[in-house]
Amino acid sequence: MITLYFYISMVVLVLALLISTFRILREYERGVIFLLGRFYKVKGPGLIIVIPLIQTMVRVDIRIxxxxxxxxxxxxxxxxxxxxxxxxxxxxxxxxxxxxxxxxxxxxxxxxxxxxxxxxxxxxxxxxxxxxxxxxxxxxxxxxxxxxxxxxxxxxxxxxxxxxxNESMIRAIAKQAESERERRAKVIHAIGELEASEKLSAAAEILSKQPQALQLRYLQTLTEIAGEHSNTIVFPLPIDMINSLRENMARAEK
Structure with missing residues (x-):
């Protein structure tokens, strides 16, 4: 009876060793094999053999x-x-x-x-x-x-x-951004004033060469004012007209 138990134990031990000899590694796994404590090789994936008591294996996942x-x-x-x-x-x-x-x-x-x-x-x-x-x-x-x-x-x-x-730094950054926007607005406004002055200077130079053009511009301005449905329209007299009246009055007195 004792001999039977011994044989059964030996068979179970051998089966256990055989089962532990075969290892299955997934596609994303690798097995680092050590032979008596020293590095042997890297195996896997799939079915690999690891000799019990002599070899040991460490699994490594190679996924991201x-x-x-x-x-x-x-x-x-x-x-x-x-x-x-x-x-x-x-x-x-x-x-x-x-x-x-x-x-x-x-x-x-x-x-x-x-x-x-x-x-x-x-x-x-x-x-x-x-x-x-x-x-x-x-x-x-x-x-x-x-x-x-x-x-x-x-x-x-x-x-x-x-x-x-932190909150204090957020407020400081907000103030900095607001100041930067104000600076850009002032710069843009100054550039606009400069361009407008250059255009007005060029327009004045052209109008000064042709008095008739100045009169036409004057009448056009009156037309724009009349189209705004204002209650009161101020009608300025041209300087040329005033000078002409003065000259006529001076001639009449003579």
């Missing part, structure tokens, strides 16, 4: 990981405190480096992204953070991709999501 970078308190180059968060897209391109060269590549990438975000944004002014996000995204992505290359990580994209300001 979307990592949310926690909100960071950043001091800009012009000494403005802002709260910034971002999102990083990366994937494992070398499973061997991701397992051997770093203890936890997800945590390492997260910490590196936080420090790089603070470092890069701290070199720029607030206006650049608000208006040049595409440039900042590329700078952060380039730095992260270079530093994670030894970990077998490829950082494909970085996006700054929010740049939060």
């Amino acid at each position: 990981v979307v990592m949310d970078v926690p909100t960071q308190d950043v001091i800009s180059r012009d000494n403005v405190s802002v709260m910034v968060n971002a999102v990083v897209y990366y994937r494992v391109v070398d499973s061997q480096k991701a397992i051997i060269n770093v203890e936890n590549f997800h945590e390492a990438t997260s910490q590196l992204a936080q420090t790089t975000l603070r470092s890069v944004l701290g070199q720029h002014e607030l206006d650049e953070m608000l208006a040049s996000r595409d440039t900042l995204n590329r700078d952060i992505q380039t730095i992260l991709d270079q530093q994670t290359d030894d970990w077998g990580i490829k950082v494909s994209n970085v996006e700054i999501k929010h740049v939060d300001l």
